[in-house]
Amino acid sequence: MLAPIQTIARPVSSILPAAGTLAAKRTFFAPSEVYNKKQVIITKKTGLDILNDPKLIKGSAFTADEKDRLGIRGLVPPRPQSLEAQYKRCKTNLDKISDPLEKFIFLNHLQNRNETLYYKMIIENFVELAPIIYTPVVGEACQKFHKIFTQTRGMYFSTADRGQMSAVAANWPYDDVDVIVVTDGSRILGLGDLGAGGMQIPIGKLTLYVCGGGINPRNVLPIVLDVGTNNKELLNDPLYLGMQHPRLQGEEFHAFVDEWVSAITDRFPKAVIQFEDFMMPNALDLLLKYKDQICMFNDDIQSTGAITLASVLATMRARGGSFADIKKETFLCLGAGSSGVGVCETIVDCIVAEGATREEAYAQFYMFDHKGLLGKGRDDLLPSQQVFMRKEIEGGKTPAELLKKIKPTCLLGLSTCPKLFNKEMLSFVASYCEKPGIFPLSNPTSRSECTAEEAVEFTDGNLIFASGSPFDPVEWKGKTIQTNQCNNSYSFPGIGLGLVSSRATRVPFETFQVCARVIASLGTPEMLATGKIFPDLDNLRAVSLEVGIEVAKMAERMNIATQFPPKGMDWREWLKHNMWQPEYPHIVVKNL
Numbered sequence: 352m353l354a355p356i357q358t359i360a361r362p363v364s365s366i367l368p369a370a371g372t373l374a375a376k377r378t379f380f381a382p383s384e385v386y387n388k389k390q391v392i393i394t395k396k397t398g399l400d401i402l403n404d405p406k407l408i409k410g411s412a413f414t415a416d417e418k419d420r421l422g423i424r425g426l427v428p429p430r431p432q433s434l435e436a437q438y439k440r441c442k443t444n445l446d447k448i449s450d451p452l453e454k455f456i457f458l459n460h461l462q463n464r465n466e467t468l469y470y471k472m473i474i475e476n477f478v479e480l481a482p483i484i485y486t487p488v489v490g491e492a493c494q495k496f497h498k499i500f501t502q503t504r505g506m507y508f509s510t511a512d513r514g515q516m517s518a519v520a521a522n523w524p525y526d527d528v529d530v531i532v533v534t535d536g537s538r539i540l541g542l543g544d545l546g547a548g549g550m551q552i553p554i555g556k557l558t559l560y561v562c563g564g565g566i567n568p569r570n571v572l573p574i575v576l577d578v579g580t581n582n583k584e585l586l587n588d589p590l591y592l593g594m595q596h597p598r599l600q601g602e603e604f605h606a607f608v609d610e611w612v613s614a615i616t617d618r619f620p621k622a623v624i625q626f627e628d629f630m631m632p633n634a635l636d637l638l639l640k641y642k643d644q645i646c647m648f649n650d651d652i653q654s655t656g657a658i659t660l661a662s663v664l665a666t667m668r669a670r671g672g673s674f675a676d677i678k679k680e681t682f683l684c685l686g687a688g689s690s691g692v693g694v695c696e697t698i699v700d701c702i703v704a705e706g707a708t709r710e711e712a713y714a715q716f717y718m719f720d721h722k723g724l725l726g727k728g729r730d731d732l733l734p735s736q737q738v739f740m741r742k743e744i745e746g747g748k749t750p751a752e753l754l755k756k757i758k759p760t761c762l763l764g765l766s767t768c769p770k771l772f773n774k775e776m777l778s779f780v781a782s783y784c785e786k787p788g789i790f791p792l793s794n795p796t797s798r799s800e801c802t803a804e805e806a807v808e809f810t811d812g813n814l815i816f817a818s819g820s821p822f823d824p825v826e827w828k829g830k831t832i833q834t835n836q837c838n839n840s841y842s843f844p845g846i847g848l849g850l851v852s853s854r855a856t857r858v859p860f861e862t863f864q865v866c867a868r869v870i871a872s873l874g875t876p877e878m879l880a881t882g883k884i885f886p887d888l889d890n891l892r893a894v895s896l897e898v899g900i901e902v903a904k905m906a907e908r909m910n911i912a913t914q915f916p917p918k919g920m921d922w923r924e925w926l927k928h929n930m931w932q933p934e935y936p937h938i939v940v941k942n943l
């Protein structure tokens with residue numbers, strides 16, 4: 352039964368680290384300093400079963416001794432090679448491919464053949480390959496899932512499995528699962544309902560958990576809840592792989608998810624569950640329903656909130672101010688869906704933590720959806736949107752009609768509509784505000800509210816730019832203006848690392864505030880001066896470590912941690928110890 356839902360407004364606890372203390376205290380670790388523990392995998396497999404298992408295979412890297420022990424002498428080439436040599440060969444082959452989707456397919460096959468090599472490839476080339484396995488190219492891979500599909504990965508729970516989900520959950524061959532990413536494919540990036548094709552999103556997100564957060568790839572599980580699709584093309588395409596009936600709705604949808612939650616938490620009681628790309632209002636309803644029952648969060652609502660808040664706080668620093676200046680910002684948000692509402696609520700939480708009342712904080716926002724301003728007379732709004740209603744202004748007015756009155760200092764784009772941040776809007780904002788925050792957050796690139804070039808040109812280089820999908824830095828009047836990727840991929844890997852390492856039982860709202868403050872503290876004054884508010888994406892492991900440590904400490908302070916660093920280790924050492932590294936494991940054969 353669906354719990355009654357009001358809004359996502361909530362009190363802000365005093366659990367947060369004090370503003371301004373994080374940067375001073377933090378020692379920033381380079382990824383190379385991260386401690387490496389050797390993995391040991393115990394299996395009963397031998398022979399071809401080892402070679403056909405992407406978690407066990409080492410290809411040409413098996414030693415002579417291993418070949419004898421595992422019964423594969425003669426089944427692989429004779430001269431043992433290092434992982435490094437394999438990596439170089441594979442990278443050379445990858446570099447020969449120019450088409451981005453073909454690169455995606457190459458990497459997809461690599462993951463299905465040899466996981467260690469795949470994760471090493473992504474870690475070593477993060478900035479180059481994240482846009483392939485993640486936004487923007489993953490969007491196209493979801494759209495064409497049924498056309499490029501060759502091998503299964505993860506799990507599907509469909510309407511045909513109702514009443515039997517516990518039995519289906521039992522089919523997953525590994526008992527230890529740390530992180531699950533689950534979608535129903537109903538709102539994939541800004542591309543709409545892609546049904547079972549949404550599977551590429553949990554797979555991509557979990558690659559980021561492994562590569563960016565050091566989560567063990569043996570312990571991750573991508574899942575699609577196939578409750579049907581309303582995408583007419585997919586309903587009529589004979590190649591489509593999902594259930595070809597309209598989506599379950601209302602009570603039927605919730606009963607389906609209830610059964611799945613019960614089955615999956617019974618089977619994997621320790622797992623953190625990330626809900627991903629569910630459409631409104633289901634996304635928020637499910638979050639409010641389960642957040643106090645199980646260890647779960649919604650990525651689009653909450654981790655997007657965390658990284659966007661980090662962008663806003665870092666912008667305050669880039670202007671020479673402090674986090675507390677967030678109380679003086681005026682936000683214009685295009686998009687009032689799960690992410691728009693989630694992002695703005697997370698910012699509201701922070702403003703309240705900085706001393707404002709909740710009403711004062713809401714008054715700093717002007718939110719628009721496809722019908723215009725959330726204002727007077729709008730009787731079509733969900734409770735979570737009503738708190739952002741401007742009761743003093745007629746609802747439905749366009750941003751252009753209100754721009755001069757509002758004078759926003761930060762533009763948030765979560766509308767799925769390209770080009771909404773137009774020349775008029777951008778040049779006006781830059782005319783009175785020093786370094787306005789220009790944040791076109793919709794994905795993939797084709798949905799971005801503006802490009803980096805447009806933003807720089809129309810603001811004459813006076814901006815902090817952070818977008819959902821990546822854009823290259825822009826040369827402008829002899830200067831390089833840096834761009835940033837404001838994507839939850841920067842926040843959830845560290846959040847997951849902290850939750851898994853502390854075996855937290857819940858994911859409180861404070862988690863996202865803690866995460867935002869850590870990330871917003873990482874930019875050095877030199878970086879901030881060039882417009883760069885976060886360290887580069889190839890530092891994601893180091894960023895995740897910092898986020899993870901603070902999240903784990905928060906879990907301890909809030910009494911929701913159930914695992915602590917062993918004697919003689921602090922949280923930092925424990926998290927470093929837990930971070931998986933792309934190295935071949937020792938394989939031990941035992942008749943289990």
Ligand SMILES: NC(=O)C1=CN([C@@H]2O[C@H](COP(=O)(O)OP(=O)(O)OC[C@H]3O[C@@H](n4cnc5c(N)ncnc54)[C@H](O)[C@@H]3O)[C@@H](O)[C@H]2O)C=CC1
Nearest residue numbers: 540541655686687688689690720721766793794819838839
């Ligand atoms: N950068 C990041 O990390 C993230 C980005 N996103 C992106 O945010 C976008 C929105 O996601 P959701 O909120 O979940 O989608 P949604 O479908 O729930 O919401 C979209 C909202 O945009 C509004 N909208 C449509 N046309 C508009 C227009 N012309 N002007 C103003 N508003 C308009 C709709 O009325 C709706 O309120 C997607 O493109 C998604 O990829 C989502 C999560 C994370």
Ligand SMILES: CC(=O)C(=O)O
Nearest residue numbers: 540628651794838839
């Ligand atoms: C990044 C992400 O989660 C989204 O666009 O939905």
Ligand SMILES: [Mg+2]
Nearest residue numbers: 627628650651
């Ligand atoms: Mg998402």
